[in-house]
Amino acid sequence: MASRNSLFPFLCTISTIFLLLTPTNSDSPPQAPLYNTGIKAGYWQSSMAESFPPSSIQTSLFTHILYAFVEIDPQSYELAISRSDQNLMTNFTSTLHSKSPPSPKLFLSIGGGGSNASAFANMSSNPTTRTKFIASTIKSARDHNFDGLDLDWEFPQTPGDMSNLGVLLQEWRASLLTESIATNRTMLQLSAAVYFASSFFLSPAGPSYPADAINQCLDFVSPMCFDYRGSWDTSATGEPAVLFDKESNVSTGYGIGSWIGSGVARAKIVMGMPMYGRTWRLKDPKVNGVGAPAVGVGPGSEGTMSYVDVLGFISREGATVVFDNKTVSDYSFAGRSWIGYDGVETVSEKVRFAKEQKLGGYFFWALGYDDGNSSLSITASTTWDSFHG
Numbered sequence: 148m149a150s151r152n153s154l155f156p157f158l159c160t161i162s163t164i165f166l167l168l169t170p171t172n173s174d175s176p177p178q179a180p181l182y183n184t185g186i187k188a189g190y191w192q193s194s195m196a197e198s199f200p201p202s203s204i205q206t207s208l209f210t211h212i213l214y215a216f217v218e219i220d221p222q223s224y225e226l227a228i229s230r231s232d233q234n235l236m237t238n239f240t241s242t243l244h245s246k247s248p249p250s251p252k253l254f255l256s257i258g259g260g261g262s263n264a265s266a267f268a269n270m271s272s273n274p275t276t277r278t279k280f281i282a283s284t285i286k287s288a289r290d291h292n293f294d295g296l297d298l299d300w301e302f303p304q305t306p307g308d309m310s311n312l313g314v315l316l317q318e319w320r321a322s323l324l325t326e327s328i329a330t331n332r333t334m335l336q337l338s339a340a341v342y343f344a345s346s347f348f349l350s351p352a353g354p355s356y357p358a359d360a361i362n363q364c365l366d367f368v369s370p371m372c373f374d375y376r377g378s379w380d381t382s383a384t385g386e387p388a389v390l391f392d393k394e395s396n397v398s399t400g401y402g403i404g405s406w407i408g409s410g411v412a413r414a415k416i417v418m419g420m421p422m423y424g425r426t427w428r429l430k431d432p433k434v435n436g437v438g439a440p441a442v443g444v445g446p447g448s449e450g451t452m453s454y455v456d457v458l459g460f461i462s463r464e465g466a467t468v469v470f471d472n473k474t475v476s477d478y479s480f481a482g483r484s485w486i487g488y489d490g491v492e493t494v495s496e497k498v499r500f501a502k503e504q505k506l507g508g509y510f511f512w513a514l515g516y517d518d519g520n521s522s523l524s525i526t527a528s529t530t531w532d533s534f535h536g
């Protein structure tokens with residue numbers, strides 16, 4: 148169970164009461180619609196703007212598109228937004244808001260895998276810097292016409308970081324409400340990308356996320372259910388994003404179960420899926436199963452390969468393709484090259500799982516990695532709509 152802090156429910160109750168007491172006449176800000184269709188989210192990388200511009204996104208397959216990323220300035224603790232970020236942000240929102248309705252909700256995502264975890268830790272530890280940060284996120288979102296904000300702090304590392312994260316979410320939510328009332332605009336939404344499990348259980352003293360604050364203050368939370376295996380261990384091949392694993396708890400099924408167990412509402416949990424694979428170089432091409440000895444990374448960029456490139460590899464090399472129905476994962480190999488990834492069958496099974504678990508939806512990292520027919524995006528969307536677990 149996640150650590151509890153009695154301050155969280157108190158602060159959120161104040162916001163809730165405030166909302167209830169706000170008369171629902173024409174003076175109250177319009178409320179955001181409910182997502183009865185489920186959340187179908189995808190991150191778009193601004194670093195890929197040349198090869199995969201916002202106009203390439205198949206918006207009919209997504210309800211939420213997240214702009215990845217902007218960073219926090221480690222001195223001022225405000226968002227550090229360059230001129231070129233500004234242009235891209237404006238281009239992103241004006242392009243996607245003008246798509247035929249229903250146009251997806253657009254979130255500005257802050258942080259990411261390459262960001263400065265100490266800057267988040269420092270910012271969230273102090274009321275003055277939290278306030279500066281929150282104000283700057285709201286200004287950037289409004290200036291560039293976003294519908295919401297997404298925090299991708301990778302990762303809070305200590306129990307102190309986790310409790311500061313809870314306080315940050317409380318204050319952020321309260322500020323979003325205040326701003327919405329003051330400006331008579333639809334309240335900005337708030338989400339966060341988090342570790343695949345609700346605690347860092349692999350380290351003996353790993354901290355737990357502030358589940359109460361997450362449940363009460365976020366519109367949804369997105370466990371990053373991938374990167375279980377990769378280039379940091381080149382000794383053996385591995386499936387990077389298994390749904391099930393009998394031997395360990397490093398699986399999407401366990402991670403999602405831990406989030407449900409933490410007390411976060413199922414409908415707020417948005418399960419992550421990778422649109423990329425991870426690659427190894429086999430020691431012996433004849434020993435090519437899961438866990439086969441390896442001697443380094445395989446093809447692709449530092450051992451990663453987008454789904455579209457995995458398909459290119461398979462057709463070019465005439466590679467063997469295996470759908471592992473025990474773990475729910477795909478892998479492919481040819482010669483000494485071995486790739487673990489999520490293919491169409493895996494995505495379909497995972498989305499059925501998410502639906503069975505009554506989750507809020509799913510997200511992909513990252514848009515632009517799908518094949519030219521949007522096979523994974525279409526599979527996920529149609530499975531979500533057609534499967535009634």
Ligand SMILES: *[C@@H]1O[C@H](CO)[C@@H](O)[C@H](O)[C@H]1NC(C)=O
Pocket residue numbers: 173174175176177331
């Ligand atoms: C608030 O916005 C709504 C439309 O979204 C409008 O009908 C209403 O008059 C506005 N109220 C104020 C006080 O501006």
Ligand SMILES: *[C@@H]1O[C@H](CO)[C@@H](O)[C@H](O)[C@H]1NC(C)=O
Pocket residue numbers: 200237238241242
């Ligand atoms: C977005 O940028 C692209 C490439 O620079 C440009 O062609 C397009 O017109 C821009 N769209 C909008 C809505 O600004």
Ligand SMILES: *[C@@H]1O[C@H](CO)[C@@H](O)[C@H](O)[C@H]1NC(C)=O
Pocket residue numbers: 265268269
């Ligand atoms: C920021 O964090 C680092 C390490 O986490 C710490 O050494 C430093 O003193 C902090 N700075 C401030 C201004 O809090």
Ligand SMILES: *[C@@H]1O[C@H](CO)[C@@H](O)[C@H](O)[C@H]1NC(C)=O
Pocket residue numbers: 221222263264265266269
């Ligand atoms: C990361 O953030 C910390 C705390 O704000 C800061 O002291 C440090 O200089 C930052 N590191 C980089 C590389 O910007």
Ligand SMILES: *[C@@H]1O[C@H](CO)[C@@H](O)[C@H](O)[C@H]1NC(C)=O
Pocket residue numbers: 394395396
């Ligand atoms: C997985 O987690 C459960 C409790 O959540 C624990 O009982 C079990 O021993 C763990 N399994 C492994 C292989 O660590």
Ligand SMILES: *[C@@H]1O[C@H](CO)[C@@H](O)[C@H](O)[C@H]1NC(C)=O
Pocket residue numbers: 472473
């Ligand atoms: C997995 O595949 C094997 C071999 O194709 C099959 O015998 C088995 O029934 C399948 N298991 C499940 C759970 O689908």
Ligand SMILES: *[C@@H]1O[C@H](CO)[C@@H](O)[C@H](O)[C@H]1NC(C)=O
Pocket residue numbers: 518519520
């Ligand atoms: C798209 O689908 C068509 C028909 O199934 C197939 O011939 C084509 O190779 C696919 N293209 C890509 C880029 O996946």
